[in-house]
Amino acid sequence: MNIEVRYYSKSGNTKKIADAIAKQAGISAKPIHEPMQGKVDILFLGTGLYAFDIDPELKKYILTLNPANIKKVVVFSTAAIVKSAYEKTKKYLQDQGLTVSDAEYHCPGHYMILRTGRPNSDDIKKAEQFAKSIINSL
Ligand SMILES: Cc1cc2nc3c(=O)[nH]c(=O)nc-3n(C[C@H](O)[C@H](O)[C@H](O)COP(=O)(O)O)c2cc1C
Numbered sequence: 001m002n003i004e005v006r007y008y009s010k011s012g013n014t015k016k017i018a019d020a021i022a023k024q025a026g027i028s029a030k031p032i033h034e035p036m037q038g039k040v041d042i043l044f045l046g047t048g049l050y051a052f053d054i055d056p057e058l059k060k061y062i063l064t065l066n067p068a069n070i071k072k073v074v075v076f077s078t079a080a081i082v083k084s085a086y087e088k089t090k091k092y093l094q095d096q097g098l099t100v101s102d103a104e105y106h107c108p109g110h111y112m113i114l115r116t117g118r119p120n121s122d123d124i125k126k127a128e129q130f131a132k133s134i135i136n137s138l
Helices: 011-023 057-062 086-095 122-138
Strands: 003-008 039-046 070-079 100-108
Touching: 003 011, 003 057, 011 039, 011 070, 011 100, 011 122, 039 122, 057 086, 070 086, 070 122, 086 100, 086 122, 100 122
Parallel strands: 003 039, 039 070, 070 100
Antiparallel strands: none
């Protein structure tokens, strides 16, 4: 079983969640520019939300993903205000022909005076539980 974790993170919030997920899979989370080897069973893909959308760099990255090499994408996200970046991210992934899991993980992420201290230890614990449930279902 080949699991990969990639993230787009401007200020490190989403990276914290990516690291927690990767730890459960016994691998390292990597930023999106790091290439993936061979066929991937699950790609955990994480992002923050910026100006009500995902960053143009992540959109460009999604266009490089080959659906023939990736069985399923599991989205995780952080944001200061919105409830999740899942729907936005899912749309770009599906437009690229990728299969996106219905399961997603989201938690608040610190931005300016909002959501101070998030993700916190509880957010990390929940991300670990989420990753475990996905991995155990394979
Ligand atoms: C330029 C910018 C724009 C943002 N726009 C939004 C937004 O539209 N909605 C929202 O909920 N959060 C917004 N945020 C907050 C981020 O989504 C939040 O801080 C997230 O945790 C950032 O993740 P990162 O540290 O992994 O980049 C914005 C943050 C930045 C830096």
